[in-house]
Amino acid sequence: MSAANPLPDPFESWTVQMRKGLLDLAVLNALMESERYGYELVKNLVHVPGLTVTEGTLYPLLSRLRLQGLVKTRLEPSESGPARKYYSLTSEGHRAAKLMNEHLEELVKGCRSLRNGDQQ
């Protein structure tokens, strides 16, 4: 029975959860400086270990962020094919990214302090 349903690797399971939680923030951060199109974001994220995504995952995420009012889009005719869709942060997106980054900082600090026993 155990061979048929092995328990998931705890680390792998944790990284999946982490990736899910951080992906929104990673995208918002990637858009913090300038607007980017979809594949550009994929390329940016591939350099961050554990945050590699495909377009199949990214596009729904971007669509959700747009529905939440955090990003906006525009189409620009492309020399190389169909028009490109560029994503950029709205002011709400900037505010949300700032809050999320601050909160992440707090979380990381807290986790580290627990490891070092700082809180005691």
Place this chain on the structure above:
Amino acid sequence: MTEWTPSADQALDALLERARARARANGADPDEVADDVRRHVEAELSARDVRLVTAERIEMVAAEIGLGADGKESTIPPTIRTVDHPPKRPLNPPSPVWIVLFGLVLPSAALFIEVASAALSEAIDPVPSLYYAGLIALVPLTSLLCLLKEESSSRPLRALLGLLNAMSFSICLVYCIAFIPMVLLGLILMPFGIGFLVMSPWLALLAAALTRIRLWAAGTLPSILGLPTAALGCAAGLALALGPEVNPLLTELVAQSAIRNGITEAPTQIAYLRRFGDRNALLALAHGAQPDSSLFSHYRSRAAGTEARSSEPMANLWFLVTGESLAGASFTATGDLQERLGRRRRAGGRRLPLLSQPAGDTPLTLAASRLDGRLEGDAAAAYFEWTLTFENSSREQKEARFELLLPAGGAVSRATLWVNGKEQEAAFGSRERTTAAYASVVSRRRDPLLVTSLGGDRAQVRCFPVPPAGQMKIRLGVSAPLRLAESDEAAVRVPRIADTNFEFPSSTQHEIWLESMEPITASSTLLSVSKPTDGRSLVRGSVAQGALDEQEIVIRLRRNGAPADACFEDSTTSIDGSLVRQRVESITFPALRRLVVVADGSRGLAKRKHAVADGLRRMEGGPDFLFILSGDTPVNLEPGPLSPIPEQFARAADLVESSACRGGADAVTALTHAWDLAAQSEASAVLWIHGPQPGVIRPVDALRQRLERQPSNPRMITFAVEEGRNVVLEQLPQRGISRIGRTEGTAADLARLHRILTGREPYVYLSRSRISPTEAAGLPRLASAHVGRLWAAEEIERLASNITEEARQTAIGLAMRYKLVSSVSGAVALESEAQFKQFQLQPADVSQLPQMPAAPMIGGAPEPEEWALLAVALAALAYFWLRRRT
């Protein structure tokens, strides 16, 4: 250009559905995600320069972006994907401004200006019909749609955009070719703005190309049924723009081929033209013009030159193909915009002389029609007055033209034109003088009415001008003899009009009112019989033109107690105080030994072929009976045993009924052959049963020679089932040809004629002659306004058949004295006294013209003037009575 296989289309649809599902699971907008994925796929394909997109290719891209069918993500690192390093395309997406200007605004403006002003239509007609207006409108509409929806992700919509854009492109291309002669002018005029209109096809073509580039830039244009939209759209556009050109062009080519080969030697071409030929193109060619309603008419005109060509062979071809009269043939509606707007008179792309205008596409209609008639039993004569009002809804003057089909032996004896609300009677003069007066006055665009004889109980009526958006009213009087059907019964066929260049609205009916002091009946239920209390017998009704044309309406009259021999005082005019003697005569023809019947197989017989067959079946006994049906090739009924057995008549009847009666028929060949067959026997005759013969297909020389050299045997007898022009008879000598005056319906008349020709029934007729008062002693003396005219009509034609000029002048003098339209005389009504004087014509005195008698007033109150007269009479009586008393 990228092509998608159907399975690739399906694979993409499946991929997009998976993307939507994932979007829904993540709280995203499914359509937006699907659109993003589609754009990504297209970018990948474009970057890899994929020409043929297959399902495998789509699945590969789907796997790369983590949306594979198996749900597995790609193992290919994004850094080596090609989407970010595509090959450069040579063109940048053009600015939409040019498309708005040249693809939307300019073609719309050009279309509007051309329709409104017809500025270019004299040189090149860019909008020859509503159809082409629709084609042009497709260009700006397509530009607008592409601009609004170029970013759409809907594959059906993108396919439609691609298709419409390609259609628009090819339509512009066709117009560019049509406008080549205008290029130089357009370039010169461009600085003045107007040149942009001339150059609009080229600029619109450019805009269509720019639109295509923008569509490509916005995404892939899916194929339709596996075919690229560019190819499909171009093919469709060319078919739409050039389609209307094809059949007229083929018709012209085939017609010319038939003329070259000789129309009687070109059965294939004739069959093609009958089945597929473009009627308008053929009609235009027959009028010596070019086929029209075409974008390339100006090229044809340049190639053909500007002078009108001889159209006689084409006119004969027209008859052979259609069997119709050229004069009465109508152009079928083509949706010509300028014609509808009344800006030009079209006749196959070329302006024809005013008096040669063909019918069709005509805004000329008959607004009112009233036919009154009076039948006299004692005189065996009838007088009809037909009052017609024409209406012209166009913006230019029109000539109304038609043929008046008279009762047998009838003649036009009065013609009246309403000028400024007043009746202007026509002058009667020689045919040449009246025709010249008409042509001269028409050229100055004033009011004339002309009536001339066409022979064979037909008169042509022309009146001009029916003013723009106005009416013209005329009245025609017809004097006609009654034909003796039985000893105490006479009959007359109601006159009709045919070969008109105007139309009959459904609201316009012929209001027919015929009366007599003797009992009359009608052969048609369209007319009802009544008998008012004043002793008159009435037949009247409202009859549509179609019904009047279809039925042979005969009015019968009982000649109760009418004298068989009487003399008539001529109340209108007299010659040396003489009287006209009219008597019933009877003659029994010697029995024929051979009768050859030729039935016309042309379209002219179509309406009456069953009646003709019925007449043939009613025949019985008699001499040898041979039968020929004329057609493209004459069909001989094998004589078999040369005996007049009923089966022979029945077989002939079957042959007539089975005839297609399509197009014209070569009557001359059939008649010549029939004459040869008849000439083999003594006491023989050829009976030609025919409809109108508006054309002649073979020369008549051979037949003419036979009739001229041997007029007495066989006799040529013609029986017209339908009045109308007979060009064959016009070209044959009148001597030796007997025309049968029709009395009743076709079948009854045919059967009776057969009995007369075979000596089994006497031919009863009325003879008229001039006698002196001394000769008239002892004869009943009667009065009639018409018997003298009927004598004169016969005498004029007798004199006119004489070849001497003296006889002809005598005939003209008689016609002028009796005010009759005949083969040598005509009637013309002009607008003013000065015009009559200019042509040495004298309008007829109303007192010398026949008139419908006024209806009797029965039981009505006296009019004021009658009261006054009564009062004067009573006063006079009282005065004389008082004087006597004193």
